[in-house]
Amino acid sequence: MLFKWFRYICVANNQNGQIEHSFELQILNNSAPLIVDSPESKVVNPGEQVTFVCRAAGQPPPSIKWYFNGMEISYDDLHVELTQRDNELTIIHATREDEGVYQCIARNVLGMASADATLKVYLPNQQALDESLTNQILKNIVKEAKENVDRAINQSKSTINNGEMSPWEFMKMFKFNVPQNAALTKAREIYEQSLLLVQKYVRDGLKFPVYQLPTNFSFESILAVSNIQTIMELSGCVTGPFRNPCTDMCLYTKYRTYDGQCNNMEHQFWGVAQTPFRRNLPPIYENGFNTPVGWNPEKLYFGFKKPNPRLVSMKIISTEEITPHFGYTAMMKQWGQFLGTSSELVNAKPYSQTAPGLARQTYMKGAICNRTCENLDPCYNVPMPSEDPRMQGE
Template sequence: MIKVNITLICLVLIKSTLANDGFSYDIDQSELESLVRPALREAFQQVGRAIHRTDKNWKNEDVWKTPLRLFQYFKQPPCQETADMAKAGDIYHYTFDILQNKLKNRFSRATVAELAKFSGCRVNSMSPKCPNTCLATLYRSHNGDCNHATNTYWGAANNPFVRWLPAKYENGFSTAIGWESDRLYNGHRLPLVREVSNDAMNTSNNQSGDSSYSHMLVVWGQYIDHDIDFTPQSLSTSTFQGLTNCANTCENKSPCYPIQVPANDQRIKTAKCLPFFRSAAVCGTGDTSALFHKLRPREQINAVTSFVDASTVYGSSDALSNVLRNLSTDEGLMRVNALYSDGSRAYLPFDPSKGCVQDPRDLSGNKINCFHAGDGRVSEHLTLSAIHTLWIREHNRIARALKVINPHWNGEILYQETRKIIGAYHQVVNWKEYVPKIIGPTGMAMMGSYTGYKTNENPSISNVFATAAFRFGHATISPMFRRLDESYNNHPTYPTILLHQAFFSPWRMIREGGIDPIMRGLIGKAAKLIVPSEMMHEELREKLFLLQNQVALDLASLNLQRGRDHGLPLYNDWREECGMSRADNFSQVAMEITDALLRSKLERLYKHPGYIDVWLAGLAEELLPGSRGGKLFTCMLSRQFKFLRNGDRFYYENTGVFTPQQVAALNRLSFARVICDTTGLTEVRRDVFFLSTYPTGFVSCNSIPSLDLMAW
């Protein structure tokens, strides 16, 4: 018998005096004992076995040779608290599935309380006790708690995404859109996501470049996305009932929600479906939610802090932050790589628990692991790893300078002050340089100027932003990974390669020239332009994480399936939310989706414009002037970035966070200066997000203002 663990993050949902709370019991206590406890034991066994099997597979070196495992790698919970929540949620919901037939929906509060108590379920975050100390007043917590005085969990890690519109699930509570293959929408079945990817999003690697912006705009978007949201998937890669590997089944059995391959798809020769895993649910939502104090559909976990706070550098938990710090000295430094260096500059440390793709030509046997950073997705692509590397170098540079200016500061103050500066630096780059370019004048007017901290604006990331709107950037990724020399020409030694060859490959950075050629490639080459006829090139649609001739993943299908998994409302609901009229036919969306050929494809697929998946609908719209989104995404992006800025008590321009002199020093900064201070580049654009051909528009690093640390 498995011992039920009640020491997990338990939150007793119902008052202990259940018999006196006025609730009418559907079953008596003896029946509760005879049914609930055995079901819980069975759920613990089945979920435990499935997770154990997955954990065992991770230890097999060969798993890093498959694209599926690489995809799973960066969807795993980032810390033990998140893993506990995900496991508790799986046990909770699977127990409910077991009991559903036995109890015939005769559930009482007592039943639910038992499930919650013994599965380790946490339906809502408990408001933390916020310390009233000098340090807590001056510096934000690593997990984001206590930013708001009363809603202390707003923006904190391991909390549900917020909803701007009610969730849309097929059974009203938890089953994903498309879960039931015969379900009709306006009299028609929704198209398979792979069918949509094939018919409406398919294009070659010959792409239109963005004439205005460099590829740095794309990678900063991905980096800052990882700073503010992360949705872990189920801990198991097998079905709970039968323990069938999700890669070997085309049935919808939690946590598996496979992507069906259409009969006319070339992939049907090798696979009838592509594996997909549902996102981990917040315990106590979904089918059981009606039994709580208010109706609550299935929600997903944001495992990192919502704030733009450089959690990518420092982590979203105290435990991870302590691992990443160099505590061997009292200088407030971050750990760096002990085995390799980029000339005189540091690399990120390796994560000893995470293997990565190895150089197939190397016979030395010296393994190069994935990098270790505040966000586990750091090694997903070399361009992302390069941005992470900049900030770890910048932290240590600033910490050493502050030690000279303030020799009386101990290591903790040096660390916290530097972390605070780096967090502010992220905000400067994001709101001053990046955001205006993606939301344009219309979005900037919607976001408005900063007028101070707003206690009524929730900075928590919304589900639709994380799952659809901010994924607009996937359509701006170049199919090529470019490395350039000192004159911003193609590097003679390290040539341009296809995008998929740079996934999970830190060895290419270590052994192929460091980060300088990568940074020049980001600054000196164009982003992909969002064009309705060129939505998703084959590097992402047919070769995502392609390794050793394995069946690769399809990013377009993954994004569409994830939106359905999360219960995102479809196009018409969001049109109305963003001030547009609901559409009854495709001629009524012609003002937004102006490409006639694309509209005809969407009509053939969806039959009705109101049921288009929201991520695709946003990409299909004509870009607003000066932006990289149409009406729908501009509405969502500007709203979220407004809440993130205004609802953050530690936003750098908020009165009292920094002194006026410090704010003035920070406002003179640019991302270009970070690059100059942390790499071997000597010439860059003042705004590295703008594109021009070298040497036009490039200036010496000596002419770019530095951070005046004397204000500290």
């Protein structure tokens, strides 16, 4: 950085004496941006985390923006993370949708500089996979997924409708009360079930070398973007509500909208119905897509298996003696749970953010969730330890 130093001295004097004060002035030479640390092109496996670095010098200090295939990357994109000064761009789980050209542009009042890098998501036998997944194959897969989901939902409905019901069983009926929410959940489950069937098709039909894949791999990350779009369309998935331009200020300054749009004019899409919540921390899935941590009980984390959640509750947060509270009963907790979860299902509106689970039967095998120990979509069971008091009472 080029600059010049100047020293100034202020002198004041009269008949009684003299006093002086000095100060220094630094004048910087302005300069256009210069990329001093360029992002590097990368070839990665599906599901890997990718970081691009871009640093620039200049005076005034330049600001940096990132672009993907010519489109500016926004902070609202939950798939990527940008550092505070935008020097680094991190893709949390790389998929084929992330393949392309990444460009960082540094700007200040004197000009701009840019640098490019490409990302390639590599997978062995990728061409064979793409050629095998024809539109007809995808249609057959989604058709089978729909049949599996419909069968499980219908069996769940018939189970609820037969015989006497407990209050908890009665509450489950409200999941089917609002068709719009049930359709949204059903589409999501068909989409995920379709991906599982694609996985089965690839493993059984193509003898795909899955042992070469990373542990956080999901089949969504290796499918072509066109295949993902086809599965989403056939599943009935929606891209979200239509974005209101919020131009009718006479209306929006007086009234609140039912779906949340235009209520916050500074951030018009915050809190809008049927949009994903923004997370303080990125989600952690065992396969990088949709399975929870502990889905595979044999998987090691930092060299250890995950403990049984029920055992953790018994050993760490349990108590041998329950002491009463001076002002509250257990009903307070139950009431809070009712307001936070159950009533959200009961009062679910077409514009609600809730998408309740519908089936209690597994999609592929038809087993009832609380009658199988296997983790089969959509069932995630917690085995009861032999020393569990609930087991001893039965």
